[in-house]
Amino acid sequence: MECDGIHVRSGTMTTIGLIGSGNIGSTVARLAVAAGYDVVLSNSRGPETLSDLVDTLGPRARAAMASEAAEAADIAVVTVPLKNYRRVPVEALRGKVVIDTNNYYPDRDGHIAELDDESTTTSELLQAHLPESHVVKGFNNIYVDHLATLDRPAGDADRSTLAIAGDDAAAKQTVSQFLDAIGYDTHDVGALNEGWRFQRDTSAYVTPYAMPGTTYPDWSARPTSADILRDALGSARRYRDM
Numbered sequence: 001m002e003c004d005g006i007h008v009r010s011g012t013m014t015t016i017g018l019i020g021s022g023n024i025g026s027t028v029a030r031l032a033v034a035a036g037y038d039v040v041l042s043n044s045r046g047p048e049t050l051s052d053l054v055d056t057l058g059p060r061a062r063a064a065m066a067s068e069a070a071e072a073a074d075i076a077v078v079t080v081p082l083k084n085y086r087r088v089p090v091e092a093l094r095g096k097v098v099i100d101t102n103n104y105y106p107d108r109d110g111h112i113a114e115l116d117d118e119s120t121t122t123s124e125l126l127q128a129h130l131p132e133s134h135v136v137k138g139f140n141n142i143y144v145d146h147l148a149t150l151d152r153p154a155g156d157a158d159r160s161t162l163a164i165a166g167d168d169a170a171a172k173q174t175v176s177q178f179l180d181a182i183g184y185d186t187h188d189v190g191a192l193n194e195g196w197r198f199q200r201d202t203s204a205y206v207t208p209y210a211m212p213g214t215t216y217p218d219w220s221a222r223p224t225s226a227d228i229l230r231d232a233l234g235s236a237r238r239y240r241d242m
């Protein structure tokens, strides 16, 4: 069983700590539970508001305050509206691998000058907030319903590939193993400052995972090979060049 595999591989239980348990957080949690991980969910309103989700996910899931989810995490997933990134617990995530799913939507997040002038990227902002954590950008460029349905076992011809970026090779390896366990291959785009290549509105953003000819919100998922993803990444442009 997958869960035994995780235990044998790591020698210890692996816990995924969710900072944010909305669309993406709950979906990652469901995939992680299905792969045999324990998950600790959190949101901004408190653990009692997550009891239905915990019940749905079963005994491998519990809810806690964000700081407790961070404390419990072997791998943390930060998946909140970007405007709240400064509220992500710092101390409890020190030294840990942190997957950053966040995207910048000025209508939702307000304007952030360093993102508007492209002097930094969203995941570099989170890395600056968490200077002693190992931030890996991931899950940000796939629509939640596609993430929920495109997972496949290793070796499946229809397995999809997810993009990651980060500055720490060991952290990226850890994330790649996690993605493999939950049903995805990984394509490493490079350092964190390369994360713009799959940020909002680029050619590598969400459309690679959508069946051509279908449109939001009635998108069908398309299994996305590494070749499809690489092609999309190859056409990505900075906002200033669009």
Ligand SMILES: NC(=O)c1ccc[n+]([C@@H]2O[C@H](COP(=O)([O-])OP(=O)(O)OC[C@H]3O[C@@H](n4cnc5c(N)ncnc54)[C@H](OP(=O)(O)O)[C@@H]3O)[C@@H](O)[C@H]2O)c1
Pocket (backbone or CB within 6 Å): 019, 020, 021, 022, 023, 024, 025, 042, 043, 044, 045, 046, 066, 079, 080, 081, 082, 084, 087, 088, 101, 102, 103, 104, 139, 140, 141, 142, 143, 144, 145
């Ligand atoms: N939806 C997608 O298809 C998709 C795909 C890829 C990436 N993303 C990106 O991933 C991020 C999350 O998206 P989403 O669609 O999952 O958002 P969402 O459904 O609105 O969920 C956001 C979650 O973050 C929690 N949260 C907000 N502030 C928090 C804080 N300070 N501490 C802990 N939790 C906090 C919210 O809790 P409360 O409800 O209690 O406030 C909620 O559980 C966004 O940056 C988004 O752009 C979204």
